[in-house]
Amino acid sequence: MQHDQWEPQQGDGAGLTALVVAGRAGDARAQDELVAAFLPLVYNIVGRALSGHADVDDLVQDVMVRMLRGLPGLRDPASFRSWLVAIAMNETRRHQRPAPVDSGLQDAYDVPDPGGDFTDVTILRLGLSGERKEVARATRWMDDDYRELLALWWLEAAGELSRGEVAAALELTPEHTAVRVQRMKAQLETARVVVRALSAEPRCPVLAQVAATWDGRPSALWRKRLVRHTRDCAACGGLGAR
Structure with a gap:
C-alpha cells in the first residue's frame, strides 16, 4: 500500500484514520509515518512534563515502542491521538513515581x-x-x-x-x-x-x-x-x- 508523506493536521481525521488502519494491519510504511508524524507531539508532552530531564529521549522511545506494539489492539482508529497521548502520560507517570520507600520519618x-x-x-x-x-x-x-x-x-x-x-x-x-x-x-x-x-x-x-x-x-x-x-x-x- 502506497502513502504520500503524511503530517498530522487538526481536522484531518480521515487521513489519520486511514493511516492508523493501515498501520494496525501491519503496513510497515504506515507505521513509520505514524512514528515520524507524532514524534514531535510526544517529545512536547514528555519534555514539558519532565522539565527537560535527561531521560526524555529514552522515555519518548518507550512511548513510541508501546504505541507500535499496542496498535494491533486499538479498537477505534479514530481515537488514535487520544490513545497515544494517554500512553505518553502513563509512561511519564511511571517514570516520575518509582516505588516509594517508607523511612517512617519524612x-x-x-x-x-x-x-x-x-x-x-x-x-x-x-x-x-x-x-x-x-x-x-x-x-x-x-x-x-x-x-x-x-x-x-x-x-x-x-x-x-x-x-x-x-x-x-x-x-x-x-x-x-x-x-x-x-x-x-x-x-x-x-x-x-x-x-x-x-x-x-x-x-x-x-x-x-x-x-x-x-x-x-x-x-x-x-x-x-x-x-x-x-x-x-x-x-x-x-x-x-x-
Missing part, C-alpha cells in the same frame, strides 16, 4: 522536586527571561499531577491538542478536566508569587526568617509555608497582583 510532602535542577538547565539553554523565566521556575513548586496537566494544557493552548484529548489523557470527563485546569492555574499563580517573593530585592525580612531553614529545594510543604506568609504579609501581599 513527611510525604517534604520531598525535594527531582526535576528542579533541570529547570535551571532549561532556562540557561533557552535563554528565557522575564515572565517566561518566572513561569519556568514556578513549575518547580507545583505538585507532580499539576505539572503533568500544565504540560498538556500548554499544548492545548498552542492548538496541538483538543480538550477532549487532554481529558482522555487524564482519564477524566471534559467537565472534570476544566475544573482541574482552573485549580492547576491557581496553583501556578501561587507558585509564581513564591518565586517573586524569594527573588525580591531586598527580600522581606520576615520572609527571610520563615525561609531560614529552607534548603533551597522547591517542595509542596515549603510552597504552602511561603504562600501562607505572602498572604498575611503587607510587604509580600501585593506580589500576586502583577
